[in-house]
Amino acid sequence: MRTITLTILLLANVINLLAQEIAVVREDDKFGFIDKSGAYIINPQFEKADSFSDGRAAAFNGEKWGYLNASGEWAIAPEYDRVKMFSSGYALVEKDDQWMYIDTSGKVLNVPSAEKYYDFEDGVALYRKDDKIGLLGTDGTVVLEPTYDGIKKFRNGHAKVNKGDLWGMIDNKGKEIIPVEYEDIGNTFTTFGVYGSKGEIYGIIHNGSFNAIDGAQKVWNFYGNSGLTYAEKDKKIGFVNSEGQWVIEPKFDKARAFSNGLAPVADGKQWGYINEKGEMVIEPQYRDAEVFSESGFAPVKDKDWGFIDTSGKLIIPMEYGISGNFAFLKGAEEKGFVNGLARVKSKKGWGYFDESGKLLANKWFKNAEPFVSLK
Numbered sequence: 001m002r003t004i005t006l007t008i009l010l011l012a013n014v015i016n017l018l019a020q021e022i023a024v025v026r027e028d029d030k031f032g033f034i035d036k037s038g039a040y041i042i043n044p045q046f047e048k049a050d051s052f053s054d055g056r057a058a059a060f061n062g063e064k065w066g067y068l069n070a071s072g073e074w075a076i077a078p079e080y081d082r083v084k085m086f087s088s089g090y091a092l093v094e095k096d097d098q099w100m101y102i103d104t105s106g107k108v109l110n111v112p113s114a115e116k117y118y119d120f121e122d123g124v125a126l127y128r129k130d131d132k133i134g135l136l137g138t139d140g141t142v143v144l145e146p147t148y149d150g151i152k153k154f155r156n157g158h159a160k161v162n163k164g165d166l167w168g169m170i171d172n173k174g175k176e177i178i179p180v181e182y183e184d185i186g187n188t189f190t191t192f193g194v195y196g197s198k199g200e201i202y203g204i205i206h207n208g209s210f211n212a213i214d215g216a217q218k219v220w221n222f223y224g225n226s227g228l229t230y231a232e233k234d235k236k237i238g239f240v241n242s243e244g245q246w247v248i249e250p251k252f253d254k255a256r257a258f259s260n261g262l263a264p265v266a267d268g269k270q271w272g273y274i275n276e277k278g279e280m281v282i283e284p285q286y287r288d289a290e291v292f293s294e295s296g297f298a299p300v301k302d303k304d305w306g307f308i309d310t311s312g313k314l315i316i317p318m319e320y321g322i323s324g325n326f327a328f329l330k331g332a333e334e335k336g337f338v339n340g341l342a343r344v345k346s347k348k349g350w351g352y353f354d355e356s357g358k359l360l361a362n363k364w365f366k367n368a369e370p371f372v373s374l375k
Contacts, residue, residue: 020374021339022070024051025350026367033057033072036341036371038352038361042072051372054086056104065093067104070374076106088120088138101125101140111140121154122172133161135174144174158189169194178205188221193242195219195229202231204244211244223257223291228276230255230263237265239278248278257291260310264289264298271300273312282312290322293337295355307342307353316357321345343370 022033022041032044033052048060049068056067056075066078067086082094090101090109099117101109111117111127117136118126124135124143132146148161157172161180168180169189178185182196185205193206202216213219218232219240228239228247238250239258254266262273262281270284288301296310299322306318322336322344336342341352341360350368352360 020070021371022052022057022374023352023371024049024057024369025365027365029366031059034361036360038363041070042068050083050085051369052374053091053372054089054104055374056086056091058083058085058091067091067106075104076102084119088123088125090120090125090138092117092119109138109140111136112142122157124154124172124174126151135172143172144170148180152187155188156190160185160187167196186219186221188223190222192222192227192229195221195231204229204240204242206242211242213240213244214246216240220257224259224294226258226276228258228263230257239263239276247276248274256289260292260294260296262292262298262310264291273298282308290336295337295340297337297342297355299336299342305344307336307357315355316342316344316353319346338370341371343368 021036024031024033027044030044031046031049032040033042035041046059047062050058055069058065059068061078064078065080065083066074067076069075080093080095084092086104089103092099093102101111101117103109114127114129116128120138123138126133127136129146133148133151134142134146135144137143148163150162152160154172158169158177160167160169163180165183166180167182167185168176169178169185170176178194182198184197186194186196193204196203196205196210198210201212202219203210203212213231215233216231220230222229227241230237231240233250236250237252237255238246239248241247252265253268256264258276261275264271265274267284271286271289272280272284273282273289275281286300286302290299292298292310297307297315299305300308300318302318304318305320305322306314307316308314337355340355343350343352346364349364349366351364352368354360
């Protein structure tokens with residue numbers, strides 16, 4: 001019974017650890033890692049370090065790169081000249097002028113020879129051979145023979161591809177779900193569709209149909225769980241649905257995506273927010289404005305950036321920067337609040353605000369990256 005109890009406790013500790021979110025920060029010119037209370041779980045001691053991915057964080061010991069576990073121990077010994085982040089259980093590393101994939105234990109993945117390998121994303125990795133691009137699986141076998149001139153970043157299990165000047169889209173099994181016949185196509189697959197263009201006609205590709213948008217000259221990607229995306233007609237911005245119908249007529253000078261039922265729009269040089277009926281619910285008053293986070297907070301700008309809630313109440317004063325970093329977290333696209341914390345910059349350095357406007361641990365760092373899960 002005692003053995004079973006100890007096993008359950010150990011499993012619970014592992015689960016709690018994996019659920020933890022950690023951020024890499026720099027203090028006194030050394031990199032370390034903090035948890036969401038602001039406490040160090042790995043003290044600053046590295047000349048260079050990267051964010052955690054798949055339970056591993058790249059770190060530099062002064063001579064070579066290796067990977068740490070959540071306890072700050074070397075899970076993979078520092079023996080590489082260059083390293084990348086883990087994704088789908090594998091990372092690209094360079095040793096003795098050779099690039100290879102390793103798993104989280106450091107074991108090398110056997111893969112076919114190629115001219116160039118790319119990072120894994122959504123369970124597949126691009127590889128180049130004879131000037132064409134194909135896909136490899138996490139078992140090292142070929143998912144898709146080199147077929148396309150280009151395959152872009154996988155998003156939601158799909159990627160745009162091209163042959164010459166025409167574009168389509170594949171899934172991560174290598175299946176072509178949108179034929180390569182469009183002059184332009186969106187880079188983000190959603191259940192609401194993907195924008196595309198044929199000739200000078202823009203539309204939404206949805207359920208196998210191309211739904212032309214009357215007069216559209218440019219269209220943007222669908223975002224989140226909103227069934228509306230924004231498009232341009234006669235130098236004005238409005239919103240369309242999956243059928244290519246104008247739901248909100250183009251009358252704004254600029255716009256961004258709907259989130260939490262609100263979208264930032266610009267009337268002249270001032271930004272405000274509309275609802276999905278096109279009604280202005282937060283009056284234009286900002287020099288710039290971003291989309292709302294899932295938790296209902298949006299960055300807005302006067303001279304600098306602050307944050308409002310969905311009622312328009314200012315939660316964090318407009319005194320901070322929200323972009324610019326030391327570029328170690330590849331693919332980070334969200335600005336503002338992510339999982340309850342917003343990363344901002346002041347004259348004192350980088351820090352994190354919670355949703356009540358309180359500075360995490362009342363502390364600023366020389367550099368700070370977004371929090372990521374250990375899983």
